[in-house]
Amino acid sequence: MENLLEVNNLHVSFDTYGGEVKAVRGVDFSVKKGETLAIVGESGSGKSVTTKALMGLIPQPPGRIKEGEILFEGKDLTKMKDKELANIRGKDIAMIFQDPMTSLNPTMKVGNQIMEGLIKHQKKSKSEARERALELLKLVGIPNPEQRIKQYPHQFSGGMRQRVVIAIALACNPKLLLADEPTTALDVTIQAQILEVMKDIQKEMDSGIVFITHDLGVVANVADRVAVMYAGKIVEIGKVDDIFYNPKHPYTWGLLGSMPSLESTEDELYAIPGSPPDLLNPPKGDAFAPRSDHAMKIDFEQEPPMFKVSDDHYAATWLLHEHAPHTEPPKSVQDRMKGMARERSEGDKV
């Protein structure tokens, strides 16, 4: 199947007084129709900047897309004028934002905020748009839509607001949905409901989803494929099972190892030592090397290319080079992988 979205060699930089901060340094990925790609990584790894760049929402200045292309249905979004982009935003590509408390206009009725895109993109009359807004509110599971549509955001709880944010994003049946940590600000029970709503809608509309998160539990739940980002680059990308049961990059090992688990017998939760590199002066070689227990000499000197593990699974680590010593993930990560596999097979039985 053809790719809905294809990102090639994307570089995004921010010009600050201190110099050029290279937030995204050459990212490639693609999303097909009906597919969910999760992008995971810690804060500052460039996840959000990547999605904002897809929407042309990077504030310029100070930000700019330095290099690369973003092909949406074959057309390069980086070459479009703001006016053309405005016609795609909200219509073909929509975004769900992270913080429901601040993502809605406090002085505008919820209904009007949903209707705005419909009136602009689908040239609907006010009453048609209102009908659709009611439908959307029902779709995302907001009770009493007739009454709710006339209310302001402050009259909604956090979870309800996030549903409104989702309703806004879904208004024009977008082909591609960018979800930037859509459940981070919500408590776990609401999280599950919101994820259900998103899955249902994806099934119905066959849209592609880019799902940004740092919660691996959520990833296992929603994603078809996973891209692991570190210091502005994708270090490993593959199917969910590849990433969870056959991870190759030491950073992915670190992420999996630092996931809390019910079975863990250790007293302390594992944390990756150190902190991410300063992207003002990105390190040469593998950016993760200084924090990695498995770093080799070459990791500090030369940047690893993407090694192919299988047809859909790639990882950028010298450990995959044919001359590298054979290295297994640390025992704690292996235990975790086994545990997850067991949980899953038990889950399937139930």
Added chain:
Amino acid sequence: MVRYILERLVYMFITLLLIATLTFFLMKLLPGTPLSAADKLSEEQQAIVLEKYGLNDPVPVQYFNYITGLFQGDLGLSFQFDNREVSTILLERMGPSMTLGAQALLFGTIIGMLLGLIAAIYHNGFLDYGSTFIAVVGKSIPSFVFAGILQFYLGVQWGLFPVALWEGWEYTVLPTIALAIFPIAIAARYMRTEMLEVLGSDFITTARAKGVNRFGVVFKHGLRNALIPLVTIIGPLAVSLMTGTLVIENIFSVPGIGEQFVKSINTNDYPIIMGTTLFFSFLFILIILIIDLLYGLIDPRIRLTEGD
């Protein structure tokens, strides 16, 4: 809502009464009597005049008499203007001042807001620096300098508007512009700062992600959220503009209240001082009430819920 307004009106009344009391006693502390040396009255004549106006009574009695009169709607007679009613003088003098003030406020805030909006939309561009420059100039150069420049160019050189006096609407143009410089500067500064802050908020990104264009973002989503601080400072500004300004009224020979008020203090014209103070206070409290109601209109989160 109606109940809320009624409640506020009651508070307003109590406030006014307190202000009347305080002003009355403070005023009595002013040195001198309403009788100026220029009147050349003998001591006997002075005693007769003071007696006639009840100024020989103990101060509490005078206060009681004044308040009683006030409740009957009587502001008393002026000392310096041949026994004319204070209320008549106030009405006559307030007219020009309030016209000028209201016009300057309207013109000034609209122009200032536009300047501020332009500055925010073209942040760090040429238009931003231009409008910031106007704001700084307007705030730092006193209004009488502008008044002189306006009179010279628009009045004398080009003959577009009358230079001074008060004989029709065209006479209000120059003093209005001179008065408006300050509100323009203030409104532009507040609008720019607030708008920039609002434009950086998450819901603006949401709006942009919906495909709303730059102007839609500013006017539909930004403006209402940026208005609250501006409305807050417009209250006191409105009062200071509408209660007349000594300088501008003098320069343009406008028969306003500003000059009158100062004169009445210098001559110990007690009824005029009281009347003017009460009227200014009334205006101030009224504008605060209006602004509180405006808050609710602008921001639904401040709106009163039913039952309040």
